[in-house]
Amino acid sequence: MAKIVPFKAVRPARDKVSLVVSRSYDDYNPAELASQLDYNPFSFLHVLNPAYINLLKASAETRFKSVHNKYAEFKEEHVLKKEADAVFYLYEIHSKNRVYTGIIAGTSIEDYQNNVIKKHEDTLPYRVEYFKDYLHMTGFNTEPVLITYPENKELEQWIGVKKQKRPLYLFTTLNRDKHTLWRVKDKAEILWIQEQFAAMESLYIADGHHRSASAEMLYEEDKISGNGNLNYFMSFLISENDLKIYEYNRIIHDLNGLTKHQFLHALAKDFIVENKAQELWKPDAKFSFGMYLDSEFYALRLKETQFGSVLEALDAQILYEKVLHPLLGITDLRNDSRIEYIPGSKPITQIKQMVDEEEYEVGFMLFPASISEIKELADNNLIMPPKSTYIEPKIRSGLVVYEL
Missing domain, CATH: 3.90.1530.10 (Conserved hypothetical protein from pyrococcus furiosus pfu- 392566-001, ParB domain)
Known part of the structure; x- marks a missing residue:
């Protein structure tokens, strides 16, 4: 055809x-x-x-x-x-x-x-x-x-x-x-x-x-x-x-007025939060996220992993729905000046350096989407969030x- x-x-x-x-x-x-x-x-x-x-x-x-x-x-x-x-x-x-x-x-x-x-x-x-x-x-x-x-x-x-x-x-x-x-x-x-x-x-x-x-x-x-x-x-x-297929990682300029303690407490509602200290930790599976905040790495593992559609289950969408929008106040992923994107082909030390230099407050590392997820989205006429994949x-x- x-x-x-x-x-x-x-x-x-x-x-x-x-x-x-x-x-x-x-x-x-x-x-x-x-x-x-x-x-x-x-x-x-x-x-x-x-x-x-x-x-x-x-x-x-x-x-x-x-x-x-x-x-x-x-x-x-x-x-x-x-x-x-x-x-x-x-x-x-x-x-x-x-x-x-x-x-x-x-x-x-x-x-x-x-x-x-x-x-x-x-x-x-x-x-x-x-x-x-x-x-x-x-x-x-x-x-x-x-x-x-x-x-x-x-x-x-x-x-x-x-x-x-x-x-x-x-x-x-x-x-x-x-x-x-x-x-x-x-x-x-x-x-x-x-x-x-x-x-x-x-x-x-x-x-x-x-x-x-x-x-x-x-x-x-x-x-x-x-x-x-x-x-x-x-x-x-x-x-x-x-x-x-690489992920696009996210770095954010500020915590939307939250303190570090308030932010970590809010994350605990939807994620199991594990402090990885100085370990250069990247997510090793779907529904897990890396975070770098205040000179420390964290593993965020989603508690509830049942979703109604492939789009809702996409890690980039989950991060937006659970963190970026409700906690950090980011509504426009494409145009908000508070968020930047780093392709997953770059080392996570780049995210660490950018946060350590205090231009950004927090960085998030994602697990890359699979080709089956991409195809299922396309087959159902669904659209990925901006900057979901670097291919x-x-x-x-x-x-x-x-x-x-």
């Missing part, structure tokens, strides 16, 4: 690929960004933010047109080249802890609209609109939506065989991750892969809800143009067994470009 298509991608010249690809633009701090833009003329960051100093105060339209022009310049200078034929790619990221392997393909807007491609996160209208305008004016997208599919032994075997072949690219990035890209251009092989996905009842968005929503909005606005590329958006399709892999910008 799921439809995927090959496409004529734009990608870096083979001799420049390690220089072109970059992390997501938002991942760079100002010093890193300046260094890349000053010393690496081939970085895709030049496309994403051309003449960055002069464009900081420019309108969105001016910035997007500049991105479009710089992208065209990279193509004219043969830093980027376009495939002659529509292809799939097999892409592997080998990090120090894990190996992620998946297929880069076009996924169907129709499947997205018909809930064959399922969602578990809400989107912000202004962000969807903004990125839709970006796609419209720049004419390309280089950050695929991360989509997961159920375990498939046939695809797994095919991937194993394909990885024995000579790759199109093999390079290492500065964080020591190894990246390998194979091109899939044989028509019989492409058709077989499409048949494998056509037999799948559902796909699930793991990361990229705003990007997919923007692609749908652009399709609805511009489909009269007859541009067939608008019918699809670029995705990185990976088996659900290969995802790494890897994260794809490099500029490696594969989907033109619109």
Whole structure:
């Protein structure tokens, strides 16, 4: 039931690929960004933010047109080249802890609209609109939506065989991750892969809800143009067994007027509270939470674990319903300036340091959600609280470009 298509991608010249690809633009701090833009003329960051100093105060339209022009310049200078034929790619990221392997393909807007491609996160209208305008004016997208599919032994075997072949690219990035890209251009092989996905009842968005929503909005606005590329958006399709799902931990600026003693007493209503002193304690199971307060770690174990729905039983929702809202007075998880989020890929010593420096009063560590929870939420059209999951892999910008 799921439809995927090959496409004529734009990608870096083979001799420049390690220089072109970059992390997501938002991942760079100002010093890193300046260094890349000053010393690496081939970085895709030049496309994403051309003449960055002069464009900081420019309108969105001016910035997007500049991105479009710089992208065209990279193509004219043969830093980027376009495939002659529509292809799939097999892409592997080998990090120090894990190996992620998946297929880069076009996924169907129709499947997205018909809930064959399922969602578990809400989107912000202004962000969807903004990125839709970006796609419209720049004419390309280089950050695929991360989509997961159920375990498939046939695809797994095919991937194993394909990885024995000579790759199109093999390079290492500065964080020591190894990246390998194979091109899939044989028509019989492409058709077989499409048949494998056509037999799948559902796909699930793991990361990229705003990007997919923007692609749908652009399709609805511009489909009269007859541009067939608008019918699809670029995705990185990976088996659900290969995802790494982290939690998002929470740090809060204050105790909402409560003393430490009052706060601990209030927590005891719903949790068994155990003082772990200086032990760097993280939750080891669902329905348990770590807390760092006043130079000490605590284990919070929920007393009542019977809930009516998967959303009510989600640890992020429990923390909101039992602690953040009633005790700390946080009602808007997305916009309240008193709460910040730290991805679970970061060490908990970072939370300890931020609290110890007294900018924040308390930190909470969560147990990560499971893929079964995410799928059950999506199957029931339920939405996770903001910042519930941090999911890897994260794809490099500029490696594969989907033109619109």
